[in-house]
Amino acid sequence: MDADVRRTVGTVSIRDVATRAGVSPGTISNVLNRPERVAPATRERVLRAISELGFVRHGSASTLRAGHSRTVGLSVMDIGNPFFTDIATGVEEAASELGYAVILGNSAGSRPKEERNLLVLAEQRVRGVLITPTDDDPARLDALRDRGIRVVLLDHPAHRPDQCSVTVNDVTGGWLAVSHLLERGARRIGYLTGPRTLRQCVDRGEGAARAVAAAGLDPDTILDPIETPAMTAKYGQQAAERLLASGRLPEAIFCANDLLAVGMLRGLLQAGVHVPGEVALIGYDDIDFAAASAVSLSSIRQPTHQLGRIATELLLDECDNPDTHAHQQVVFQPELVVRESTGGRRDPQPDEESR
Amino acid sequence: MDADVRRTVGTVSIRDVATRAGVSPGTISNVLNRPERVAPATRERVLRAISELGFVRHGSASTLRAGHSRTVGLSVMDIGNPFFTDIATGVEEAASELGYAVILGNSAGSRPKEERNLLVLAEQRVRGVLITPTDDDPARLDALRDRGIRVVLLDHPAHRPDQCSVTVNDVTGGWLAVSHLLERGARRIGYLTGPRTLRQCVDRGEGAARAVAAAGLDPDTILDPIETPAMTAKYGQQAAERLLASGRLPEAIFCANDLLAVGMLRGLLQAGVHVPGEVALIGYDDIDFAAASAVSLSSIRQPTHQLGRIATELLLDECDNPDTHAHQQVVFQPELVVRESTGGRRDPQPDEESR
DNA sequence: AACATTTGCTAACACGTTTTAATAGATGCA
DNA sequence: TGCATCTATTAAAACGTGTTAGCAAATGTT
Numbered sequence: 145m146d147a148d149v150r151r152t153v154g155t156v157s158i159r160d161v162a163t164r165a166g167v168s169p170g171t172i173s174n175v176l177n178r179p180e181r182v183a184p185a186t187r188e189r190v191l192r193a194i195s196e197l198g199f200v201r202h203g204s205a206s207t208l209r210a211g212h213s214r215t216v217g218l219s220v221m222d223i224g225n226p227f228f229t230d231i232a233t234g235v236e237e238a239a240s241e242l243g244y245a246v247i248l249g250n251s252a253g254s255r256p257k258e259e260r261n262l263l264v265l266a267e268q269r270v271r272g273v274l275i276t277p278t279d280d281d282p283a284r285l286d287a288l289r290d291r292g293i294r295v296v297l298l299d300h301p302a303h304r305p306d307q308c309s310v311t312v313n314d315v316t317g318g319w320l321a322v323s324h325l326l327e328r329g330a331r332r333i334g335y336l337t338g339p340r341t342l343r344q345c346v347d348r349g350e351g352a353a354r355a356v357a358a359a360g361l362d363p364d365t366i367l368d369p370i371e372t373p374a375m376t377a378k379y380g381q382q383a384a385e386r387l388l389a390s391g392r393l394p395e396a397i398f399c400a401n402d403l404l405a406v407g408m409l410r411g412l413l414q415a416g417v418h419v420p421g422e423v424a425l426i427g428y429d430d431i432d433f434a435a436a437s438a439v440s441l442s443s444i445r446q447p448t449h450q451l452g453r454i455a456t457e458l459l460l461d462e463c464d465n466p467d468t469h470a471h472q473q474v475v476f477q478p479e480l481v482v483r484e485s486t487g488g489r490r491d492p493q494p495d496e497e498s499r
Numbered sequence: 500m501d502a503d504v505r506r507t508v509g510t511v512s513i514r515d516v517a518t519r520a521g522v523s524p525g526t527i528s529n530v531l532n533r534p535e536r537v538a539p540a541t542r543e544r545v546l547r548a549i550s551e552l553g554f555v556r557h558g559s560a561s562t563l564r565a566g567h568s569r570t571v572g573l574s575v576m577d578i579g580n581p582f583f584t585d586i587a588t589g590v591e592e593a594a595s596e597l598g599y600a601v602i603l604g605n606s607a608g609s610r611p612k613e614e615r616n617l618l619v620l621a622e623q624r625v626r627g628v629l630i631t632p633t634d635d636d637p638a639r640l641d642a643l644r645d646r647g648i649r650v651v652l653l654d655h656p657a658h659r660p661d662q663c664s665v666t667v668n669d670v671t672g673g674w675l676a677v678s679h680l681l682e683r684g685a686r687r688i689g690y691l692t693g694p695r696t697l698r699q700c701v702d703r704g705e706g707a708a709r710a711v712a713a714a715g716l717d718p719d720t721i722l723d724p725i726e727t728p729a730m731t732a733k734y735g736q737q738a739a740e741r742l743l744a745s746g747r748l749p750e751a752i753f754c755a756n757d758l759l760a761v762g763m764l765r766g767l768l769q770a771g772v773h774v775p776g777e778v779a780l781i782g783y784d785d786i787d788f789a790a791a792s793a794v795s796l797s798s799i800r801q802p803t804h805q806l807g808r809i810a811t812e813l814l815l816d817e818c819d820n821p822d823t824h825a826h827q828q829v830v831f832q833p834e835l836v837v838r839e840s841t842g843g844r845r846d847p848q849p850d851e852e853s854r
Numbered sequence: 855a856a857c858a859t860t861t862g863c864t865a866a867c868a869c870g871t872t873t874t875a876a877t878a879g880a881t882g883c884a
Numbered sequence: 885t886g887c888a889t890c891t892a893t894t895a896a897a898a899c900g901t902g903t904t905a906g907c908a909a910a911t912g913t914t
Binding site: 170 | 900902
């Protein structure tokens, strides 16, 4: 009867469960949060009442009282990029294993949008935030920390020692890519990059320059940077068109990510340019489709899924074990993958367990 | 002094803002939620206090008291599939425009995982849920509705009139794909499909069969289904290997999505099979990479981004205007895109605004 | 048997916001 | 001036959970 009245409201509270099980609300809370403190018999009774009434804990009430939630925020630069999707998969996986929900924010590379997203996350009182920041400014991240929201940087180095981050060495990546092009004899190399405000683009370019220098050549005459407003296939293709119009095709192009490379490839092929014969091409990220594209793409592989996973584990460790937690700056090393677009075979490593 | 004590706790409450602005907490709430009810002068004062103190509204407290949150849940089957990523982009865009946050859940096609995700969403008291269900069972969706959580189905028809859904006609899609293959002369057609529990797979197969029948042929002898455990490139490639081992290659293959098609294509090319010469191939979804793959893929295009956007707008309209809201079952029509893999040109529609 | 300790549970307050009914002040009308 | 109406604000009561201190009963110790 009383239960029925509540039922019409549509929601079953901890109090309803309590009366049903013949105990006090506090005991229900104990069953949920510290089951060992309650006698097996009553615990059993409470659990039965919970499932009979279809009780679902009110996350907001819980968050409000406990002072922290079971959610983390994930802010990425481009959810349309498989690189970030792979990260997101790793994050979602690790988070849900530990009972956390993930709130997704897509900054689309825009600083104001990133800020709006972070505000939403702050309002939701997420336990922590995983973020691939759009620029180097640590101010808004520090602001989050001051609010008690832990921050782990994804694909961006920490700017302070008491901060976790998970990155892949992009200088090494750029070095690997361009060394490979140089080895294949290229002496005029285009660097198709996204905005220079992105650390990834700068570092990969830096690695490229070092590789040229290490070969005893002059980066300024060998390397020819082409900047695009965003790292998408569309801009890659546009860059190809401009390059073709200029009439000065380089012998090889290092693209700062695979989307740019895919676009560039499409542009070149449409114009009848042979890849790798006339222009060799190498991308970055080794997204799944790199191996499947028109001319299979050489690329720099990153442990993307791991990146998301480990960042999440670090974050949640920091949340759940604040005292034992040791801050870490994890740095992975990237790996060169050679395919057709730089003269390799279509798919050199059929490492699937076929048959 | 009192304010400072609170400051150490790390969080500024509405009460702090109130004392700072010399008004009561209720007024702050009014400024935030019904600004028109408060005099311009005080409103100004309050807003200043808010920014001076760096106040951020506590979402959980708000949700608890107001009875509803400003978040929606999004449950998709495979966040690694660009089809769903595009949907997610549309959802995120529309939601953030209306001031909602998106909680992402990836069911990975697994029913139990989907259920866990829905439980989390119920705990978070999301305002509504956008879901591409893993199967046809309406029970757990009804359970959500009973809890006051609105549900809009994404890429799945509603099973009741008072329920919104946004879909694309998959029977038509299958019909388009196979009609195209028949027109090109194929008389033995493989249908590479995901699990038959997925409505999409069944409907696309149904459309395929109808196309065959409409051509005056017998579907059972023309169409040869191959089922995979999941719609990923990996399983597509495996299917290619099995097909090759069997020695009975069809003249054409209709793949239930582009990931399967990409995998199938990779498998065929590695074995030296010419596409479309020996085997023609058509996929489904027209993901970005379809146009860029080794042999550019013919496909069935869906208005993916729109799907997410419109579903979100329907959901939030249902939430924010419950009385005026009219439930809708929106059905889009898919579109055939012909490329190399069925004998078309690489990229027949360069509709980008180049230059 | 008397006391100390442990175990299992309860009562009551607190978390930060929204909302309702109520109040004080300003304004309009006669 | 007196009364009604309207406007701007407030006080206080929720919302559903977590937590603390404390009580009663059960158990262990001399």
